[in-house]
Amino acid sequence: xxxxxxxxxxxxxxxxxxxxxxxxxxxxxxxxxxxxxxxxxxxxxxxxxxxxxxxxxxxxxxxxxxxxxxxxxxxxxxxxxxxxxxxxxxxxxxxxxxxxxxxxxxxxxxxxxxxxxxxxxxxxxxxxxxxxxxxxxxxxxxxxxxxxxxxxxxxxxxxxxxxxxxxxxxxxxxxxxxxxxxxxxxxxxxxxxxxxxxxxxxxx
Numbered sequence: 001x002x003x004x005x006x007x008x009x010x011x012x013x014x015x016x017x018x019x020x021x022x023x024x025x026x027x028x029x030x031x032x033x034x035x036x037x038x039x040x041x042x043x044x045x046x047x048x049x050x051x052x053x054x055x056x057x058x059x060x061x062x063x064x065x066x067x068x069x070x071x072x073x074x075x076x077x078x079x080x081x082x083x084x085x086x087x088x089x090x091x092x093x094x095x096x097x098x099x100x101x102x103x104x105x106x107x108x109x110x111x112x113x114x115x116x117x118x119x120x121x122x123x124x125x126x127x128x129x130x131x132x133x134x135x136x137x138x139x140x141x142x143x144x145x146x147x148x149x150x151x152x153x154x155x156x157x158x159x160x161x162x163x164x165x166x167x168x169x170x171x172x173x174x175x176x177x178x179x180x181x182x183x184x185x186x187x188x189x190x191x192x193x194x195x196x197x198x199x200x201x202x203x204x
Contacts, residue, residue, distance in 0.1 A: 049075035052143035054158035069115040073107040083134035085117040090127045
């Protein structure tokens with residue numbers, strides 16, 4: 001376990017696989033799996049992590065567009081969010097933004113909060129591909145959703161989101177590295193076991 005691991009309960013599943021080609025075109029595969037339960041003690045600071053669960057497009061009484069993102073703090077520390085929203089039309093090459101999100105949005109651990117972005121342009125209804133990039137200190141997340149603004153005053157249904165793959169929002173980096181180390185050791189053990197078994201057969 002890395003020295004900087006945050007306290008709390010975690011688990012990991014490590015799989016190892018070794019395959020060899022036998023005679024007559026037969027492929028031999030050995031697999032082994034280990035499930036690890038970890039209870040980390042100590043006074044290290046809790047990790048920071050968040051998800052954007054949905055984005056909602058709306059228009060106010062004056063017809064101005066607004067996007068509300070529902071953020072869930074999945075970590076163990078409060079997060080202060082800021083960021084930008086960029087829009088790209090689903091059909092065509094029209095782009096808009098980036099627009100600055102309202103600053104000072106603090107979300108406590110285990111709680112949810114809304115990040116509001118108010119584009120100051122007269123945007124068409126869409127549909128738009130919305131990319132929301134949020135940061136809290138060194139923590140960064142990029143989330144995407146397809147939204148459509150109402151044609152008049154009102155609120156559209158919340159749009160589901162998915163990450164764009166540009167996050168560094170990892171819950172326990174040390175745990176992942178440690179699991180990879182266990183995987184390599186397990187694979188090496190299987191190889192050594194198979195080599196020893198093969199030598200025994202050859203000497204018989």
